[in-house]
Amino acid sequence: MIATDPLWVPTRCAGLARLADFLPRAGRDYADRRNFDFGPADRSNVSGLSPYLRHRLVTEQEVVQAVIERHGVRVAEKFLAETCWRTYWKGWLEQRPGVWSSYRSEVRAGLDSLDHDSSLRDRFEATTTGHSGIECVDLWTRELVEHGYLHNHARMWFASLWIFTLKLPWALGADFFLRHLIDGDPASNTLSWRWVAGLQTKGKTYRASPENIARFTEGRIQPREAFASHAEPVEGSPIPPIRPLPAAERFDPRQPFALPLTEEDLAIEALEISAKSPVEVAGMLANDRSELWAGAPARDFVRGALGDALERAGSWFGVPGVNLDRAAGEAIVAWATGLNVKQVITPFTPVGPAREQLNRNEAMLKKAGIRLIQVRRGWDDELWPHATAGYFGFKKNLEPSLARLGVFAGSR
Numbered sequence: 188m189i190a191t192d193p194l195w196v197p198t199r200c201a202g203l204a205r206l207a208d209f210l211p212r213a214g215r216d217y218a219d220r221r222n223f224d225f226g227p228a229d230r231s232n233v234s235g236l237s238p239y240l241r242h243r244l245v246t247e248q249e250v251v252q253a254v255i256e257r258h259g260v261r262v263a264e265k266f267l268a269e270t271c272w273r274t275y276w277k278g279w280l281e282q283r284p285g286v287w288s289s290y291r292s293e294v295r296a297g298l299d300s301l302d303h304d305s306s307l308r309d310r311f312e313a314t315t316t317g318h319s320g321i322e323c324v325d326l327w328t329r330e331l332v333e334h335g336y337l338h339n340h341a342r343m344w345f346a347s348l349w350i351f352t353l354k355l356p357w358a359l360g361a362d363f364f365l366r367h368l369i370d371g372d373p374a375s376n377t378l379s380w381r382w383v384a385g386l387q388t389k390g391k392t393y394r395a396s397p398e399n400i401a402r403f404t405e406g407r408i409q410p411r412e413a414f415a416s417h418a419e420p421v422e423g424s425p426i427p428p429i430r431p432l433p434a435a436e437r438f439d440p441r442q443p444f445a446l447p448l449t450e451e452d453l454a455i456e457a458l459e460i461s462a463k464s465p466v467e468v469a470g471m472l473a474n475d476r477s478e479l480w481a482g483a484p485a486r487d488f489v490r491g492a493l494g495d496a497l498e499r500a501g502s503w504f505g506v507p508g509v510n511l512d513r514a515a516g517e518a519i520v521a522w523a524t525g526l527n528v529k530q531v532i533t534p535f536t537p538v539g540p541a542r543e544q545l546n547r548n549e550a551m552l553k554k555a556g557i558r559l560i561q562v563r564r565g566w567d568d569e570l571w572p573h574a575t576a577g578y579f580g581f582k583k584n585l586e587p588s589l590a591r592l593g594v595f596a597g598s599r
């Protein structure tokens with residue numbers, strides 16, 4: 188039995204209801220008020236859609252389309268730009284998968300250094316248990332661990348204080364977020380932490396100030412502690428050159444297939460394959476966000492979301508859904524072999540823990556003579572290739588891309 192937070196029900200239905208509720212506020216209201224963090228009791232100025240978008244219980248395309256229909260592109264410009272940051276980060280990391288591997292190595296190195304450096308270990312433990320000595324950091328830690336969500340501005344402040352004032356390794360902070368956020372996302376999280384640290388945009392860091400925090404919490408938080416007065420960029424390896432996106436894979440619609448789902452993309456109703464029925468659908472949990480334990484809200488959200496997708500897939504396709512749980516390669520091979528299929532089709536799984544798991548599974552399936560095919564959405568095919576440099580360049584291509592996707596019919 189999964190205990191879900193009443194604020195964050197992990198179903199597509201709850202995500203669509205949240206979108207419908209937020210829609211009237213996605214225009215000027217959002218642009219004017221989105222930066223304020225009024226605390227967990229009042230999130231009316233932001234959409235709270237990220238856990239749904241992260242797992243694609245609701246897709247970016249659905250959200251963007253609904254918002255444009257309601258407000259038009261100009262009025263909703265800010266909200267559309269924010270929503271498309273997710274797509275941009277995904278496309279950026281997909282073309283530089285080495286940044287994810289080096290993040291994984293940095294987390295490992297950070298964990299090793301905790302074993303050797305007792306002062307670092309004490310600071311790390313104090314901070315992650317809500318005893319950093321900086322009141323607002325401790326408040327956000329409790330909020331993160333309890334609810335699995337923080338406002339965007341609080342994430343920026345937290346990351347900045349973690350790196351520059353508490354002098355903790357940035358990758359351990361990113362890992363702490365990834366373990367606890369119900370929207371924990373390999374691209375948005377890693378690249379945002381890199382951005383704060385000065386690794387993403389050369390020479391540019393983000394420094395939190397007490398005045399900024401007091402202003403954007405409307406005085407709810409008034410830090411008195413001394414914050415770092417400088418934020419020198421963290422040193423790191425250079426960004427690797429772009430690796431072009433792999434060509435979209437095609438499946439043979441005449442052949443029977445099995446459909447495993449990962450936590451990465453659960454809007455099965457809007458997949459390219461949705462007109463064809465698989466023999467069976469399975470849920471696979473990657474369970475591999477971190478070497479350390481993941482928070483209960485994040486774990487429960489993912490399990491709940493996968494359960495919801497299996498249920499929906501069951502009625503959408505009229506076939507049984509099974510839970511493969513840990514999704515070890517052996518379990519998938521045994522499942523697909525038992526179904527007597529030669530192709531296993533899954534929604535495209537971007538860079539991150541689920542892909543790492545899938546790569547291992549793919550090799551085992553291949554040995555058993557079964558092809559693993561990842562079907563990419565038109566949204567990703569259209570937009571990801573533009574995420575080659577900064578967000579500004581990506582944004583310039585947004586309207587023509589949305590027009591090509593049929594989301595946007597002209598300037599409004």
Ligand SMILES: Cc1cc2nc3c(=O)[nH]c(=O)nc-3n(C[C@H](O)[C@H](O)[C@H](O)COP(=O)(O)OP(=O)(O)OC[C@H]3O[C@@H](n4cnc5c(N)ncnc54)[C@H](O)[C@@H]3O)c2cc1C
Pocket residue numbers: 221233234235236237238240241269270271272273276337338339340342343346364365368370371372373375376377379380383
């Ligand atoms: C250090 C740090 C770590 C972060 N880690 C994550 C993460 O693990 N997962 C995650 O989904 N987001 C992450 N973000 C981005 C952002 O904070 C959240 O997406 C946003 O706060 C979610 O709340 P919302 O849905 O109410 O956002 P809204 O303000 O309502 O925005 C609408 C949608 O736009 C997208 N969005 C908004 N801001 C950003 C942004 N800065 N980057 C990328 N997408 C954005 C999200 O999909 C969001 O649901 C991180 C930001 C920072 C600074």
